Amino acid sequence: MMQITFLGTGTSTGIPQIGCNCPVCTSTDIRDNRLRTSAIVSVNGKNILIDCGPDFREQMLRTRLGRIDAVLITHIHYDHTGGIDDLRPFGENRTLPIYLEPPVAEALRNRLPYCFDEHRYPGVPNIGLHEIGLDPFYIEGIEIIPIRVMHYKLPILGYRMGGLVYITDALSIPEEEYSKMTNVDVLVINALRKQPHLSHQTLADALRVVERVQPRETYLVHMSHHMGLTAEVEKELPPHVHFAYDELSVDVR
Ligand SMILES: [Zn+2]
Ligand SMILES: [Zn+2]
Numbered sequence: 001m002m003q004i005t006f007l008g009t010g011t012s013t014g015i016p017q018i019g020c021n022c023p024v025c026t027s028t029d030i031r032d033n034r035l036r037t038s039a040i041v042s043v044n045g046k047n048i049l050i051d052c053g054p055d056f057r058e059q060m061l062r063t064r065l066g067r068i069d070a071v072l073i074t075h076i077h078y079d080h081t082g083g084i085d086d087l088r089p090f091g092e093n094r095t096l097p098i099y100l101e102p103p104v105a106e107a108l109r110n111r112l113p114y115c116f117d118e119h120r121y122p123g124v125p126n127i128g129l130h131e132i133g134l135d136p137f138y139i140e141g142i143e144i145i146p147i148r149v150m151h152y153k154l155p156i157l158g159y160r161m162g163g164l165v166y167i168t169d170a171l172s173i174p175e176e177e178y179s180k181m182t183n184v185d186v187l188v189i190n191a192l193r194k195q196p197h198l199s200h201q202t203l204a205d206a207l208r209v210v211e212r213v214q215p216r217e218t219y220l221v222h223m224s225h226h227m228g229l230t231a232e233v234e235k236e237l238p239p240h241v242h243f244a245y246d247e248l249s250v251d252v253r
Contacts, residue, residue, distance in 0.1 A: 002043040002252040007059035010034025011224040012079035024225040031230040031245035036079045056083025073100040075156035091126025105129045152199035187215035193226035219244035
């Protein structure tokens with residue numbers, strides 16, 4: 001039994017965006033209130049966190065999921081890694097493993113040098129960086145398949161676990177990666193807004209991926225306030241495609 005809980009579903013600014021009074025940023029629909037994109041996959045009693053953004057602490061307090069067994073990082077951008085210092089409580093009894101690509105690991109060692117000192121200051125995060133490539137690997141018996149996606153010119157990772165595919169911040173997906181996306185039960189994919197953007201898929205781009213992959217259900221993430229009100233735009237979505245929202249949990253078959 002696998003379940004994904006969305007901790008955040010917004011783009012790098014979150015929604016509301018600071019200083020904005022647009023209808024989305026002032027909406028009272030909780031689905032229009034989006035912290036930075038991140039999720040927890042619960043499987044076999046383990047909680048695997050995907051990305052750890054600047055809202056991580058607040059997200060964990062909201063969801064009350066008090067346990068994290070491992071972390072998967074998609075890419076270095078701050079909206080996906082800015083909460084790593086708040087992993088402190090999860091390294092008290094063990095070194096918390098974080099899986100990431102070598103350039104991301106190097107950048108984190110530079111950004112958070114105090115986590116990797118030989119003699120660490122008491123209380124700093126106890127994290128271990130595990131460098132991965134595109135080969136499948138296992139976390140506590142759970143197979144993780146990295147998927148290469150392109151964030152404009154930056155190669156970043158999506159992940160497949162069982163019937164779940166999680167892709168955020170993609171602009172494009174290399175042709176050969178679609179072979180990793182057969183028999184998908186739940187697809188999570190980014191859709192920034194309707195208008196084109198340099199480094200993110202539009203809603204139409206995301207729907208083209210859905211058309212091709214044919215998952216049972218699809219949940220869109222990493223939306224900006226330009227997408228419009230969830231209650232209105234979701235009426236335009238095809239069946240079995242939904243806007244994810246913060247704290248939503250979905251079963252994966
Ligand atoms: Zn992002
Ligand atoms: Zn706004």
